Amino acid sequence: MFNFFKQVGDYAKEAVQAGRYIGQGLSVTFDHMRRRPVTVQYPYEKLIPSERFRGRIHFEFDKCISCEVCVRVCPINLPVVDWEFDKASKKKKLKHYSIDFGVCIFCGNCVEFCPTNCLSFTEEYELCVYDRHELNLDNVAMGRLPYKVTQDPMVTPLRELVYLPKGVMNPHGVSPSERRAGLFPSEILEQAVKDSENSSEA
Numbered sequence: 001m002f003n004f005f006k007q008v009g010d011y012a013k014e015a016v017q018a019g020r021y022i023g024q025g026l027s028v029t030f031d032h033m034r035r036r037p038v039t040v041q042y043p044y045e046k047l048i049p050s051e052r053f054r055g056r057i058h059f060e061f062d063k064c065i066s067c068e069v070c071v072r073v074c075p076i077n078l079p080v081v082d083w084e085f086d087k088a089s090k091k092k093k094l095k096h097y098s099i100d101f102g103v104c105i106f107c108g109n110c111v112e113f114c115p116t117n118c119l120s121f122t123e124e125y126e127l128c129v130y131d132r133h134e135l136n137l138d139n140v141a142m143g144r145l146p147y148k149v150t151q152d153p154m155v156t157p158l159r160e161l162v163y164l165p166k167g168v169m170n171p172h173g174v175s176p177s178e179r180r181a182g183l184f185p186s187e188i189l190e191q192a193v194k195d196s197e198n199s200s201e202a
């Protein structure tokens with residue numbers, strides 16, 4: 001008989017313990033339900049890279065003087081500058097230029113030291129391919145103008161930190177209904193149009 005009561009007592013204790021664990025788990029779930037989502041619904045939403053973001057490098061063929069400074073300052077001698085000597089003008093003439101972005105570490109040395117500023121970082125970060133050799137971009141591919149998330153009508157651009165209420169750095173405690181401090185790009189555009197109308201009227 002004593003054993004029976006002991007078993008019932010143990011069972012009741014375990015049931016209470018299990019109830020506590022379930023309650024703890026659900027409290028975390030309910031806590032998260034009140035929070036603003038911090039995830040980006042890629043590819044329908046994309047973060048706007050910062051102004052100094054180091055994405056795919058843009059190359060301007062006509063500005064390049066084939067000096068090969070970019071090769072010398074690159075820690076892995078990555079840029080390939082293919083030139084020939086033009087006897088008529090007595091100058092180097094660029095034939096091909098390429099950088100393998102599968103190997104590039106985006107250190108920025110080539111962009112920094114190029115004497116003619118023909119290299120510049122873009123905000124393109126979607127460098128996904130099935131074959132790594134496809135990341136070896138030539139002067140034509142590198143000359144393509146950068147893709148901008150703010151100009152794609154299929155994408156909602158987000159700059160999450162800017163949209164948080166003033167003074168708040170952690171988005172976890174912010175309720176979804178709370179007004180963000182920053183403006184969406186569409187709101188910035190509306191504001192700019194209003195400002196220009198006001199200044200032309202004045």
Ligand code: SF4
Pocket residue numbers: 070073074075076077078079099103104105106107108109110111
């Ligand atoms: S960013 Fe750096 S690693 Fe990439 S090509 Fe330029 S110098 Fe080389």
Ligand code: SF4
Pocket residue numbers: 063064065066067068069070071079081113114115116117118119
């Ligand atoms: S440093 Fe600039 S100008 Fe010189 S080869 Fe490289 S890209 Fe061309």
